[in-house]
Amino acid sequence: MLASPLPRLLAVLSAVCWLLLPAAATARADDPVELSRDGQITDRVGALGDRTGQVEDALDRLYDDERIQLFVVYVRDFSGRSGQTWSDETANxxxxxxxxxxxxxxxxxxxxxxxxxxxxxLTDEQLRDVAGTAIEPALRENDWAGAAIGAADGYGSALAGRPVTAPAITPGPADPGTGGSGSTGARDFILPAALVVGVGAVGAYAY
Structure with a gap:
């Protein structure tokens, strides 16, 4: 009497499903995020804490003065993608x-x-100026809110023809969302030139 093929078929299907599940999870993790519909801030790691209002004020100031909307998003990581690709796809x-x-x-x-x-x-030169002067100094000291405020004020200054200035630094937790509170210390930056990819000029950096 021939053995029923059903148990073997079920075993094969189970193995296929087991192999597919991690791939599906990875695909979901790699997707660019949907930005908050409640404003211009998407903070998935609690990086801003009680300084959210200060960032909102800076974003509003930039829009009122120059009619530019700055959206800021904080995540744990870029899910294995390059920063340029992740940011570009999220913008698109x-x-x-x-x-x-x-x-x-x-x-x-x-x-x-x-x-x-x-x-x-905003020109590539202005974008690089704001990045080097107003964003990176804050990020090096884990001043997550200061980076957004520096970006907003920096873009406003650049468009108005004023010098871009460094923000006042208020150090924060090194890895928000994980309970870490110590500073990791300053790190060297990798500064590639801004690229035109998909949505437009993109700059990606490590700090």
């Missing part, structure tokens, strides 16, 4: 346009990127 997914800027920060991996539409009034 959320339909950001020429009057928008996206600042993406991966707090655990200590990387960040910015995405700007190719038609933005």
């Amino acid at each position: 997914r959320n339909g950001l346009g020429q009057d928008d800027v996206l600042l993406s920060v991966a707090t655990h991996d200590r990387q960040y990127a910015y995405s700007v539409d190719a038609g933005s009034p």
Whole structure:
């Protein structure tokens, strides 16, 4: 009498499902995020804490003065993607346009990127100036709110023809969302030139 093929078929199907589940989870993790619909801040790691209001004020100030919307997003990591790719795809997914800027920060991996539409009034030189003067000094000291405030004020100054200045630094937790509170210390930055990829000018850095 021949053995029923059903147990063997079930075993094969179980093995296939087991192999597919990690791949599906990875695909979901790699997807760019949907930005908050409640404002211009998406903070998935609690990086801003009680300074959210200060960041909102800076974002509002930039829009009132220059009609530029700066969106900021804080995540643990970029899910294995480069900062440029992650930020660019997030900007595209959320339909950001020429009057928008996206600042993406991966707090655990200590990387960040910015995405700007190719038609933005901000030039590559201005973007690099703001990155080096107003964003990176804050990130090196784990001042997550200061980086967003520095970006907003820096873009406003650049568009108004004023010098971009460094923000006042208020150090924060090194790895928000994990309970870590100590500073990791300053690290060297990797500073590639801004690229035009998909949505427009993109700069990606490690800090």
